[in-house]
Each structure stands twice: as structure tokens, then as C-alpha cells.
Amino acid sequence: MKISALLTSAGINIGLCVLFLSLYSVLRKQPANVRVYFGRRISEEHSRLREAFILERFVPSTGWIVKALRYTEEEVLAAAGLDAVAFNRMLVFSIRIFSLAALLCVFGILPLHYYGQNIQHLRIPYEDLDIFTIGNVEKRSRWLWVHCLVLYIISGVACILLYLEFRHIARLRLLHLKRATPNPGQFTVLVRGIPKTKKESCSSAVDDFFTKYHASSYLFHQIVYKTGKVQKIMTGAKKACRKLKNFTDTTVDQSCKAITYRCCLCGASSNSFQLLPTDEVVPSRGKVDLDDSSLNIDNEECAAAFVFFKTRYGALVASDVLQTSNPTKWVTDLAPEPNDVYWSNIWLPYKQLWIRRIATLLGSIVFMLLFLAPVTFINGLSQLDQLQKRLPFLNGILKQPHHLVQLITGYLPSVILQIFLYTVAPIMMLFSTLEGPISHSERKRSACCKVLYFLIWNVFFVNVVSGTVLKQLDFFSSPKDIPVQLAKVIPGQASFFITYVLTSGWASLSSELMQLFGLIYNFIRKYVLRMKEDTEFVPSFPYHTEVPKVLLFGLLGFTCSVLAPLILPFLLVYFFLGYVVYRNQLLNVYRTRYDTGGLYWPIIHNTVIFSLVLTQIICLGVFGLKVSPVAAGFTIPLIIFTLLFNQYCRTRLLPLFSTFPAQNLIDMDREDELSGRMEHIHHGLHTAYCQFPESEDIQLEEIRTVGNDEDGGGCSSGGSNGKGSPDELNGKGCSDEPSGKETLQEQQQPRRDLSHPTLKGLPVSRLQTAVRCVTFLIRLQKRGLS
DSSP: OBHHHHHHHHHHHHHHHHHHHHHHHHHTTSGGGHHHHSHHIIIIIOOOOOOOOOGGGGSOOOHHHHHHHHOOHHHHHHHHOHHHHHHHHHHHHHHHHHHHHHHHIIIIIHHHHHTSSOOOOOOGGGSBGGGGSGGGSOTTOTTHHHHHHHHHHHHHHHHHHHHHHHHHHHHHHHHHHTOSSOOGGGGEEEEEOOOOOSSSOHHHHHHHHHHHHSTTTEEEEEEEEOOOHHHHHHHHHHHHHHHHTTOGGGSOOTTSOOOEEEOTTTOOEEESOOOOOGGGSOOOOSOOOTTOGGGOOGGGEEEEEEEEESSHHHHHHHHHSOOSSSTTSSEEEEOOOGGGBOHHHHTSOGGGHHHHHHHHHHHHHHHHHHTHHHHHHHHHTTOHHHHHHHOGGGHHHHTSOHHHHHHHHHTHHHHHHHHHHTTHHHHHHHHHHHTOOSBHHHHHHHHHHHHHHHHIIIIIIHHHHHHHHHTTOOTTSOGGGHHHHHHHHTGGGHHHHHHHIIIIIIIHHHHHHHTHHHHHHHHIIIIISOOOOOSSOOOOOOHHHHHHHHHHHHHHHHHHHTTOGGGHHHHHHHHHHHHHHHHHHHHHTOOOSOOOSSTHHHHHHHHHHHHHHHHHHHHHHHHHHTTOHHHHHHHHHHHHHHHHHHHHHHHHTTHHHHSOOHHHHHHHHHHHHHHTHHHHHHHHHTTTSOSOTTOOOOOGGGOOOOSOOOTTSSOOOOOTTOOOOHHHHTTTTOTTOOOTHHHHHHHHSOOOOOOOSSOTTOOHHHHHHHHHHHHHHHHHHHHTTO
16 A cells, blocks of 8 residues: 555545534534433433523534543543443553554654665655565664564553553452442342252242351342243233232123224224123132232242342352352352343343353354455455456456545545444344343443454454465464464555554544434434433443454554554554543443443453563564564563563452452441441342332322213213213212222312223223232232242
């Protein structure tokens, strides 16, 4: 690729960035878009945007940048959680290390590359990018020690900064543990693999087991029920049918006529309900027997339960120890936060999870292999000679003016790749869901790892491998020569990596800031469908897509810093712009529903270590190709030092991210007991984990009977006008007239007619009875019948 093609791609992306940033600064001021650009602040801070017509609303400004930079880390932590702070520190780390790398490589190494051989240089816009890579340095050059020295400086400073950030996030995690609001998850253990027996229910088995083996700390438990969508419908229907058999007044009055109406979609007529003969209904009067087998819901229980403990330390001990000699039974883990529970997966059989993990792993591998075809094709777009050989029908286009060829080689490949990559995150999220995670955050972290592996493999390695295939190189012919092969081809792929940073980096940040999908959805909902604003829905930050993207750019920066330093200025612009954009989005747009406590940082740490070791191995191969034994010899100790540093961090800091220190938990338990807060915490545990939040008690006071009463029987529908006398409206003619205090209150309150646009004259007393029955079942379900 020529420098002019690179400048063309950079110019296009700079223009798009300026356009999007200007549009954003205007659109964010419009009252119609306030829920798109200030969703978190409206939902949590209840702030509003002024709607007065002023000229300032239509003038681009940079005030949002100043506001985003003004917030301190403590304010970000309070507003967006520890995960947002960890993501922000990743950007800060990248800015620091690549600022140093750009200073050393651009001013120290880049001139050595440009003047590495005694050749006639053209004007810089017409020079090839290979001139600015280490491929232009002669063999046995006496200046290769500069590359080795810069590699040592970058690796050493990166390790120091990485350790400081790791320690800082670990300290914040301990402070996050001691936050003022008690976390119910610290007192709760999720138990799976509960053995089922015919003699007793799961609830009794859980109570007996923990009363026997954890008597000093066990408090109570809550059984988990099957919550699939189909299961919810079937279970609700069966319970309603069983319960309705216990009431005689559920018989539909035979004087009611079936109501027919036309469907608004297809125009066909249909009966609103079917009349049943009264003789088919089994009469049964009296109160409902709570011991009726029809109300037994043990068969809907799954082998999982939330077990609550008196102290945090008791829950920690119960979650860490092996409960029985069979590791697949009575499996215990610390429960996630109530808002983080993924109820659809908790009831899955524990023995089934390993099969799901293997299946999703195989599915991810197959998907990564299928993605090789588009990546190989896209890589060929940046190589004109190979493109003309493999796709002869493009010869006519490639003979067009020089600017069109620059567009094809400098901008089009990375744009096409970016379009294909939009399908990766949803598919990986689906795979992560099928694995059976018990929390939303675990599912998102699993998807984050999958997307990260996918990007590193397809964007980095596959591009390198496909480039060698195009050049007729057998990449995997000898595994021991892989570092040498990487050293040969990576400098040649620097042009594609630079354009990828421009399109997937700069342009994607502008798109993230604009919130194009949210903007279009808001416009269609308000102005096309004429629907009210959805005040409840506020998106959460997509860590599973943004963390892998930033880490991939870090990998490209480390591997190309010494070999092709021209990428570093473009990366620095991305990290600086990303620091501002992501802070703005976290503080204004995205709402934090759950927080992992900084568990994304071990992923970040491991990826940075991998990037450093890979860079050092590639440089080792480069020094071998350039016949510089001194530089190659000094690189080997650097690799060993980096691996030892990683092992030290894993021993010193990583355990703080896998469990909680018993010392801190015991101190917190004693402090709560001395202050008297422990009893209040125990009381709050009863309602912390609500599996059916939508199953609230229905207020029957709002349901009124409409129609007249005949012969003291069931309340039937009234006349054509749907009106009745005051006595009839008060329900005095009903056979199931309430008595006592309830009757007096109903007589004192004015009755309101209940009408429906298509079901006029509906016997509402039947609906009222049905609602009472369903409410009774819901209350039984909440209590768990345990």
C-alpha cells in the first residue's frame, strides 16, 4: 500500500469523525432525543432537558468533552460501578504505554527503517508502507540493538504499569465489598444438583441437609422453580384449571350469548368464549383444601435452591467446601446479586452443563473456521497483484483512475471486514447463553472471552496466514519456524492493520457516540408508530464487544510498535478519543443494572501479557532473520522475565478476584452485629431473590360488577345499555354477597362501571372470581408451599 492510499483512508475517517461528533453535539441538545443520549441520568437522577427554543441547541459545541473529562474516578465508580472503572483504567493504561512507545518508536526507530537501505527514495506520498517497516533494514545491521533496547523499555514499563493498575483495581474491589449497602449475594449460596427422592420434596431435602451440616449458620432457603417461557404458560394454565374446579360460581351463565367480533388483522369472525353446560361442571362448595393434591407443585420444582446464611463468612465457607463425596450433588456457589440472576438458566440440570459447554465450544470453533473465507477474501483486496490473478473480472475496475484504486486498497477491505464482524457478538452471546451461566454478568464475561479469541484469531492471525497463502508460503509446514514466518509476514500486513484501526476504531467510536440504532428506534417509535416513550428500558454497557475491541487494538499496537511504528499515532488518537467517548457514554447513556466487581480486569491482564510475549517472540524471529545474534540472545531473558512477572501477579493479586478474604467478611459481620444491622439484613433476605417479580397481588377493589341480578343466582349481564339499579350495582342481588366489614366498605365507596370496547355486557363477576383464584395461587407459589 502506498502512503497516499493510507492518507485517503485517514482522510475519509477523519471527515466521518468530525461529521459524527458535530451531529452528536447538536442532537444531544434536542429534547426529542433526551432518552437516547441521557438514558442513565433520567432513570437514576430524574433530570430533564430544557425544551425552550434557543439557538445554542443547533450549534455544534465541545462542552460535552469538558464535562466528560471533569468527572473523577470516584464519581464514575458511584455512577457506573467498578466494571466501568476497570474499563476506564484499561484505556488509561493504553494511553500511557503507547504514548511512550510512540515517542520512542516514531522518533527513534522509524528513521532507521526509512534509511535502512541505500536506495533511491521517492516523494513520501508515493512511497510504499514497507519502507517504514523493519523489512527495509539490512541484515546484520548495527542498529538492531536499538530495536532490542526499545523492546526492553516498552516491556518493562508495561509490566510496571500493569502491576500498578492490577493492584489499584484489587484495592477498589475490596472497597466495593465493604460498600454501605449490604449485598444479599454475600449471605446467599446457590445450591444445584439437589438429589430428588419420592419420599420428600426438594424443599424438605434442602432444609434437612443444611440443618444437619450447617446448623450454626443456616438461616432459611428458597426453592427455584422451572421458569422457561413455555413452562410458565403451562404451569399457570394447569394451576388455574385445577383451582377453578373448587368453585361452583365459575359456571358461565347460560343466559349469556356468545359474542362474535372480527379480528383486526385477518377480518375473520370468532367467538370470544365458549359456553359450557352447567351439568358438566362438578359442584363443590366450601373452602379450598390446602392439602389438595391438585395444588401440589412439587413436580415443578427443580434441583436448585437459594440458601441463606446468618453471616457472610458462613455463606463463604458453604460455597467453597465440597459438600459430599459426589462432586455433582449439592454443588454450592456464591449467589450473584439479585438483579444479576439469570433465572432462565438456574433450573437447568447441573449434570447437563458440561455437555452444553463442550457443544458451545465446538460451535464457536466451527464458526471461527467458517469465518476464514471472508477474511481471506478481504485480505486479498489490499494486494493488487494477487487480486488481479484471483479475480480477473476486476481488472477493468483496477485500471480506473488512481484515486479509485487507493479507495479499494486503503479503505474498502477494513470496511467489509467490519460489516462481517457485526454478526460476531450476537452469535457469541447466544453461545454463552447456551452454556448455562447463572448470572447476566457471567454470560457477558463469557461472551467477552469468546469475542476476544475470535478477534485475535480472525483479525490478527488469519489475516497473517491468508497473506502468506496469497504469497505461496506454507505457514504451518514447520511449527518451530512459526516465529520466523510471523517475522516475515507481519511487517507486510501493517498496512491492513492501520486501515483497520481507522475504520473499526475511529469510525466505530463515532457511531457509538451517535447511538445510531437508538436514534432510529426512538424516531420510529415516537413519530411513525406514535407510541409513548419507553421510560423503563435503558441499555447496559456492552462490555462483551468493547473490551475485546480495545484489547485487540492493544495487541496490534504491541506487535507493530517495533516492527511498523507508523501505526502508533493512529492508535493514540483512538485511545484518546475512546477515553472521552466511553466516559461520556457510561455517565450519561448506559445504566448499570449489575456489576461484577472488576472481574473484567483479569481478562485484560492476561491479554496484555499475551500481547507482550507474542511481540517478544516475533521480535526474536525478526532478529534471527536479520542475523543479529546479540539482539536475539537478549530477547530470550525478556520473555522469561515477562512470564515470571505474570506468575507473580497471578499469585499475589488474582486470588482477590476469585473469592473474598475471610478476614474482611468476619470484620463486616461483627460490625453489623454490634450496630444492630444484622437483623435488618436478615429480614431483607426474605424478599431479595424474587423469581416472579411480575406476580404481584392483584388489587380486587378496582374490579366492579356490572349487570343486573336475577333469581338470586349468578350475576348475569345486564340489558343492552349495560345499566342497572343502585341496589343491583351494589351487588345486593348476588348469591355470593360479601358480608361484614368488606360489605360496609364496598357500600360506602362509589361503584365504577367496568367496560370493554368489544366485550360489552361481559359477566364480570366470573372474572372477579377467576382473579381471586389466580391471586390465591400466586400467593401459594410465592410461599413455596414449604
